Every structure is written in structure tokens, then in C-alpha cells.
Amino acid sequence: xxxxxxxxxxxxxxxxxxxxxxxxxxxxxxxxxxxxxxxxxxxxxxxxxxxxxxxxxxxxxxxxxxxxxxxxxxxxxxxxxxxxxxxxxxxxxxxxxxxxxxxxxxxxxxxxx
Amino acid sequence: xxxxxxxxxxxxxxxxxxxxxxxxxxxxxxxxxxxxxxxxxxxxxxxxxxxxxxxxxxxxxxxxxxxxxxxxxxxxxxxxxxxxxxxxxxxxxxxxxxxxxxxxxxxxxxxx
Numbered sequence: 001x002x003x004x005x006x007x008x009x010x011x012x013x014x015x016x017x018x019x020x021x022x023x024x025x026x027x028x029x030x031x032x033x034x035x036x037x038x039x040x041x042x043x044x045x046x047x048x049x050x051x052x053x054x055x056x057x058x059x060x061x062x063x064x065x066x067x068x069x070x071x072x073x074x075x076x077x078x079x080x081x082x083x084x085x086x087x088x089x090x091x092x093x094x095x096x097x098x099x100x101x102x103x104x105x106x107x108x109x110x111x112x113x
Numbered sequence: 114x115x116x117x118x119x120x121x122x123x124x125x126x127x128x129x130x131x132x133x134x135x136x137x138x139x140x141x142x143x144x145x146x147x148x149x150x151x152x153x154x155x156x157x158x159x160x161x162x163x164x165x166x167x168x169x170x171x172x173x174x175x176x177x178x179x180x181x182x183x184x185x186x187x188x189x190x191x192x193x194x195x196x197x198x199x200x201x202x203x204x205x206x207x208x209x210x211x212x213x214x215x216x217x218x219x220x221x222x223x224x225x
Contacts, residue, residue: 009153034213043117043203043216044156090155100146100171101214103156 002027002093004104012110019063019078021107023091026072033074034092034101035065044090050074061085086111116140119204119217126224132191134220136204144207145187146171146214147179149200156203162187194224 007022025031032051036044048059055067061084065076074091091104120135138145144163148156158171160179168179176198180188191198201221205214 036214041218043218044205044214045216046213049213100158100161105153105155 002031002095002102004091004093004102006091006104006107008107009105010108010110012112013081014112015083016080019076019081019085019109021076021089021109023074023076023104024072025074025091025093027093027095029095032094033067035059035063035076036090036092038088038090040087047076047089081111083111083113085109117204117206117215117217119220121220122218124220124222126194126222128195128224130194132194132222134189134202134222136187136217138185138206140206141184142206142208145181146205146207147187147189148203148205149173150203150219151200159189196224198222199224
């Protein structure tokens with residue numbers, strides 16, 4: 001069975017600082033990996049996805065994530081945080097057989113001015 | 114752009130009431146999902162559907178049912194609402210790319 005662990009339910013950074021949100025996954029087959037973002041009072045939207053092409057994936061709003069098979073990780077980064085990045089971020093995994101997505105518990109990102 | 118519309122953003126119901134949450138999509142996607150979102154638990158799958166008239170149980174189907182009479186509409190039904198069903202409910206559709214979901218804005222249900 002697949003699973004996702006997001007380390008840190010809350011992360012706080014200063015505006016302009018590096019953002020690092022951690023995600024580790026468990027999957028018995030090569031996975032598809034995703035990051036979704038949820039802004040206050042909204043649904044989730046796709047930030048980026050890994051589907052076996054380049055291991056470094058670039059997404060919207062300057063975010064990127066790197067797939068590291070040896071570490072079973074897919075951490076999300078952004079070089080410089082902006083106030084508008086404050087949101088909840090979800091890591092998710094699916095297998096390549098069309099099985100349903102499994103979400104992590106989420107990480108709330110706070111950006112301090 | 115894909116649009117997923119959930120009929121009610123906020124609802125307050127009494128224990129024992131029947132509750133309908135409706136979701137409509139405009140992109141002809143085959144797959145539709147209902148999730149429940151609770152703090153610290155992420156998103157948990159209640160039911161999903163890969164075609165009209167078809168439904169499959171997700172991870173937490175107890176206390177819920179669904180209906181998909183038309184391709185664009187997927188309804189979540191709480192036959193007899195209970196206080197532990199107070200939550201945010203999210204509807205989503207899926208393209209042919211596995212895992213790329215499009216979400217509605219959510220329906221926040223409070224059961225008193």
C-alpha cells in the first residue's frame with residue numbers, strides 16, 4: 001500500500017527566506033508524485049507533478065521539487081518566500097496502475113513579514 | 114479551464130437530517146471523487162466514480178452514499194447526519210493523467 005509522510009504540520013519562514021517542505025513516500029512500484037496547494041477558503045490546485053521524466057520538477061509560482069528514489073523523498077522548495085505563499089501544502093502519491101491518489105496530512109506554511 | 118462547482122459552500126444541519134452535497138463539472142471528465150478534509154488528517158477518500166451509474170467505496174465510506182445519474186454530476190449523501198461528520202467536503206475530477214485532480218472550492222458542513 002502507498003503512503004505519504006509530511007514532516008512538520010506547520011512551517012514558518014520569513015519573507016525572502018528559503019521554503020522547504022518535506023515529503024517522504026512509500027510505494028512498492030515506481031510512483032507518480034504530486035504537490036497540491038490550498039489557499040484559505042479554496043479547494044486544492046496542482047502545484048507540480050513527477051511522472052518519471054526529469055527528477056527535478058518545476059511548478060507554478062517558483063516552486064520546484066526533486067524526486068530522490070534512494071531517499072524515497074519528494075521535498076518541495078522555493079528559493080525566496082513571498083507573503084502570498086502562505087497556504088496549506090499537500091504531498092500525494094499514486095501508482096502507475098491508475099489507483100487512487102493518497103494524500104499526506106498537509107503542511108501549513110506561514111510567511112512572516 | 115476546468116470548473117468544478119460545489120452547490121453549497123457552508124451548511125449547518127441538525128443531527129439525523131439527510132444532507133445532499135452536489136458537485137458539477139464542465140469538462141467531460143470520466144472520474145469524479147468525494148474527499149473529506151480534517152485538520153491533521155489530510156484528505157480521505159469517501160467514494161469515487163469512473164462512469165455514470167458506477168460508484169466505488171473509498172477509504173471511509175461508512176455513513177455516506179453517492180449518486181451519479183449524469184456524467185457531469187456527482188452527489189454525496191449523508192442519510193442521517195451525525196456530529197462526527199462535521200468537516201470540509203471536497204469534490205474533484207480527474208483527467209486521464211493519473212492523479213491530476215481538479216477540485217471544487219469545498220463545502221464546509223457543520224452538524225449540530
